[in-house]
Amino acid sequence: xxxxxxxxxxxxxxxxxxxxxxxxxxxxxxxxxxxxxxxxxxxxxxxxxxxxxxxxxxxxxxxxxxxxxxxxxxxxxxxxxxxxxxxxxxxxxxxxxxxxxxxxxxxxxxxxxxxxxxxxxxxxxxxxxxx
Numbered sequence: 001x002x003x004x005x006x007x008x009x010x011x012x013x014x015x016x017x018x019x020x021x022x023x024x025x026x027x028x029x030x031x032x033x034x035x036x037x038x039x040x041x042x043x044x045x046x047x048x049x050x051x052x053x054x055x056x057x058x059x060x061x062x063x064x065x066x067x068x069x070x071x072x073x074x075x076x077x078x079x080x081x082x083x084x085x086x087x088x089x090x091x092x093x094x095x096x097x098x099x100x101x102x103x104x105x106x107x108x109x110x111x112x113x114x115x116x117x118x119x120x121x122x123x124x125x126x127x128x129x130x131x
Contacts, residue, residue: 001085005063006073006113007056011049018045070118071125078104086112 018041019025034042068074076085083104093099105112116129 001076002079003068004075004077004084005060006075007060008052011045011052015045015049018042068116068129069125070116070123070127070129072129073113073115075113081106084112 022038077083078085081104083106086103086105088101088103118124118127118129
C-alpha cells in the first residue's frame, strides 16, 4: 500500500445526500428530471465537486514525498489496483463486535481515512512516524 493524503469529500457526500433525500439511487447524475430549484442546486453541487477534486489533486502533489507525522490523516491505496483501503462497519461478528471487515474500495461513497496516533508517551503529534 502507498500512503496518500486524505482527500476532502464534502461535496461528494452532499451529492449523495441530495439524491437520497429525493429517493434516487446514488450515482453521478439524477435518474429523473429535476425541478428548477433542484436543478440549480444540483449544478452547484457538481461545480463544488469539481473544485474539490482539483484542490485534492493540488494538495496531494504538495504533500508528495513528505514524511508522515503523528497526527496526520491519511488514506491507504493499493499500488497495483489504485483502490483505497476501507472498513465495513456493518459487518461486525457477534462474538467480536470490535472486529471489522477490511475492503478495497474503487470509489468509496465517503473516503476512509486513518489518523496516525503515537502509541507511547514520549512520541507526540508532529513527530515523524515514517520517512
